[in-house]
Amino acid sequence: MVALLQSLAGRKPTPPTLRYQSFLFPQFKNNPIKGNQIKLPKFGLVDINLHREIPQGFSIKGVRVVSRCRGTKWFVVITIQADVSIPDTPSFGRAIGIDLGLIDLVATSDGLTIPRPKFFVELQSELKLLQRKASRKKKGSKNWEKAQVKVARLHHKIANTRKDFHLKTAHIICDQADSIFVEDIDFRVMAKGFLGKHSLDAGFGQFRDLLKWVCWKRGKFFAVVDHRGTSKQCPSCGSEWDNNLSIRWHTCDECNYSNNRDIASAEVICNRGIEKYLSDHWGTETAY
Structure with a gap:
């Protein structure tokens, strides 16, 4: 001792x-x-x-x-x-389904697609350079602390840019409809797969949470539906097709329906949302 x-x-x-x-x-x-x-x-x-x-x-x-x-x-x-009560927004009006993906961050049942920006990937080389410089500094020194601050600020910039894009995209979606439906996927499982880095860079979970908040703020109805089978079901007749990720355009052998894979999935999500939430209010739309 x-x-x-x-x-x-x-x-x-x-x-x-x-x-x-x-x-x-x-x-x-x-x-x-x-x-x-x-x-x-x-x-x-x-x-x-x-x-x-x-x-x-x-x-x-x-x-x-x-x-x-x-x-x-x-x-x-x-x-x-404040001592006020805010009622839940009921399901009403024009409905759309949202499919989230790595090629297009958002694909709606109306045919709108928004490409996914690569926030982290585009700055990955710069971040790697800063981390390499920081690793060469003596831990605890002033130069080491300055290098750590530069790394932290770049991470902060990436997170802020991603959140800003998510908020703007959520408002664009809320401009399109009154009732919005999204899949109930556990995105934490996706983040552990072979595309984990890109899934985390897309920030699917954050976008869904922000979309829910923007819908509440703007008086829109938001709900999640069962995600199972949305990518391999025909939105027109309900028959199943091959769920191969390399196939980006689906054509149904039963009814000859043909559309982009992600848009078709969004239509299935919309159909499930209408069936579950809008069956009693279908036909009451907001004029645009």
Whole structure:
């Protein structure tokens, strides 16, 4: 033990690592926002970039301070509440089905296709170069920390670009219909397959969650349907065909229906959603 203490005594202290990336202030008696500042317990007044005013009738429930890019970017997430009840949006109006894929991120039953941007793949070489430079620095040194910040900022840029594209795409879809149906796939299983990197880069799970939120925000109906067999079923007659990924155009031998594979899958998803949710409201559409 004495030898161990003597060996440790000669070592230089290493900088502490941050165990958490956020901390929460759960309760506030009064409004902590004073102009462009927020008053946090034990911190006092902190300057913030308040991008919108707190709506009338809402009170601040809690404040979470979030750190990004190894402590070089800080955000304040304010949770507000009001004593109101928001009813669930009923199924109504014009319906579309959404098929998610690696070639086209979105294919709708109406024939709209939106190609998938390769957010991570396009910047992979730059990220690899930054990580290689960081690995050559002495761990704990200032140059090592600067290199880690550059890597974290590039990851942050990729995530922000992907989320921005997902939000804009969700609004485009909400412009097309009143009821939107998506498959109930567990995308975590897809991420473990041989196309895992591309599945994670596409961010299917994040897009589905954001689409659900945008639908709620805009008063659109959102629901998921059974994903089994959507890629090998004819949307016209219901017969099954070969589920080969290399076949990008399907032609039904029974009814001669012919269409793009992803659009055909979206039509099957739409049919299942109409059958499950819209059977009592079919025919009531919103004028565009």
